[in-house]
Structure formats: C-alpha cells, structure tokens
Amino acid sequence: QVQLVQSGAEVKKPGASVKVSCKVSGYTLTELSMHWVRQAPGKGLEWMGGFDPEDGETIYAQKFQGRVTMTEDTSTDTAYMELSSLRSEDTAVYYCATLPLVAAAGTYYFDYWGQGTLVTVSS
Amino acid sequence: SYVLTQPPSVSVAPGKTARITCGGNNIGSKSVHWYQQKPGQAPVLVIYYDSDRPSGIPERFSGSNSGNTATLTISRVEAGDEADYYCQVWDSSSDHPGVVFGGGTKLTVL
Numbered sequence: 001q002v003q004l005v006q007s008g009a010e011v012k013k014p015g016a017s018v019k020v021s022c023k024v025s026g027y028t029l030t031e032l033s034m035h036w037v038r039q040a041p042g043k044g045l046e047w048m049g050g051f052d053p054e055d056g057e058t059i060y061a062q063k064f065q066g067r068v069t070m071t072e073d074t075s076t077d078t079a080y081m082e083l084s085s086l087r088s089e090d091t092a093v094y095y096c097a098t099l100p101l102v103a104a105a106g107t108y109y110f111d112y113w114g115q116g117t118l119v120t121v122s123s
Numbered sequence: 124s125y126v127l128t129q130p131p132s133v134s135v136a137p138g139k140t141a142r143i144t145c146g147g148n149n150i151g152s153k154s155v156h157w158y159q160q161k162p163g164q165a166p167v168l169v170i171y172y173d174s175d176r177p178s179g180i181p182e183r184f185s186g187s188n189s190g191n192t193a194t195l196t197i198s199r200v201e202a203g204d205e206a207d208y209y210c211q212v213w214d215s216s217s218d219h220p221g222v223v224f225g226g227g228t229k230l231t232v233l
Contacts (some may be wrong), residue, residue, distance in 0.1 A: 045211075107172065109213075110158075
C-alpha cells in the first residue's frame with residue numbers, strides 16, 4: 001500500500017516560487033512514477049507533469065514548461081514540485097499522485113493520491 | 124490537444140441508475156479512467172482501463188467505452204455517491220503527450 005503525505009499549506013506573493021513536497025511510504029520512490037495534478041478553487045483537475053516510465057524521463061504539460069520543476073530525493077523517498085513566477089491564477093490545491101507499479105505505456109492512470117497542498121498566491 | 128467533454132451535472136434519485144458520459148474524438152481507441160472526488164478530499168480511482176474496478180470499489184460502479192463516448196454507470200445510486208466525477212486518458216497523439224482530464228461532472232442525488 002502506497003501512502004503519500006504532502007507538505008503544508010503555503011501563502012506566496014506574486015512572482016515568488018513555491019516548492020511542495022510529497023513523502024512516500026510503503027514503497028520506495030524509485031519503484032514509483034510520480035506525477036503532479038492541481039485543482040483551482042471550484043475548478044477541475046489539471047495535470048502538470050510527471051515521470052514517464054516508458055521514456056524514463058520527466059515530462060511537463062506544455063502550459064507549465066519553463067515554470068515547473070519536478071525533482072526527487074531518493075534518499076528520503078520524497079518528491080518535490082517547484083513552481084516559479086507565481087501569479088494569482090496559480091492559487092490551487094496541488095496533489096501528488098502515482099502511476100500503478102506496472103503501468104502499461106499509453107494507458108497511464110493514478111492509483112494513489114496525496115492529501116493535497118493548498119497554495120495561495122496573494123499580494 | 125485532445126479534449127474530453129463531460130456534462131457539468133447529472134441528477135438521479137436514490138436507487139436509480141446514473142450515467143455520466145465522457146466524449147472525445149475516437150475515445151474508444153484509448154483507455155479511459157474515472158475518478159470520484161468528494162468535497163475537500165483527494166480524487167479516488169473508481170474505474171480503470173474502461174471497465175475495471177479497483178479493490179474496494181462497489182460492483183455498482185461500471186464503465187464502458189466505444190466510438191466517441193465513454194460512460195461511467197452507477198447502479199442503485201446511494202446518497203454517498205454524490206460527488207464530482209472525472210474521466211481521464213493518456214494522450215499520446217500530439218507532440219506533447221500527457222494526461223488529459225475531462226472537465227468533471229457533479230452528480231447530485233435527489
């Protein structure tokens with residue numbers, strides 16, 4: 001059973017950066033493919049990017065390329081998502097989520113989710 | 124980029140059957156996955172690979188996918204099924220492959 005525990009809520013000013021963490025337990029981070037999804041208040045789910053096990057690379061949604069960086073610390077089994085140049089529209093709950101241990105290429109889905117981290121961008 | 128279209132809302136009486144659709148161009152050629160999200164909670168996977176159920180999900184939840192429409196069916200709806208439902212696919216057809224979510228459907232149990 002995978003458990004994902006995320007860092008606490010953040011309040012940031014426009015133009016700043018935020019770094020959200022996601023601690024894995026039950027498995028090691030190297031066994032998993034971590035992704036990030038966000039949800040603005042009252043809105044739907046929006047995929048930001050994650051590790052593609054078929055290519056062995058981290059891929060980002062075009063909307064966030066150049067502004068988001070996803071990293072991993074395998075020594076602590078913690079994944080990170082850093083978003084820069086924040087604006088008010090980035091106010092959202094950010095979720096980490098994992099692909100299944102055996103993920104067939106081209107059919108990815110998320111079987112475990114973190115509890116979410118609220119990031120508020122306000123001057 | 125690939126677009127998934129869901130109705131914003133669906134209403135159903137308790138004990139009846141709810142059907143939530145997810146439209147996309149030739150979506151029948153893709154694997155569709157469905158999530159349930161209740162207020163203040165993270166999404167929960169309820170259907171994967173069009174029609175498979177994760178352990179712990181009631182048999183009342185089923186899925187189908189053909190042509191340009193995938194459907195999540197909830198039989199014998201209960202008050203506890205009231206939630207937002209999202210469909211999702213992996214789009215590998217563009218220059219920027221990635222996950223695509225539908226806009227979500229709010230299921231109201233009357």
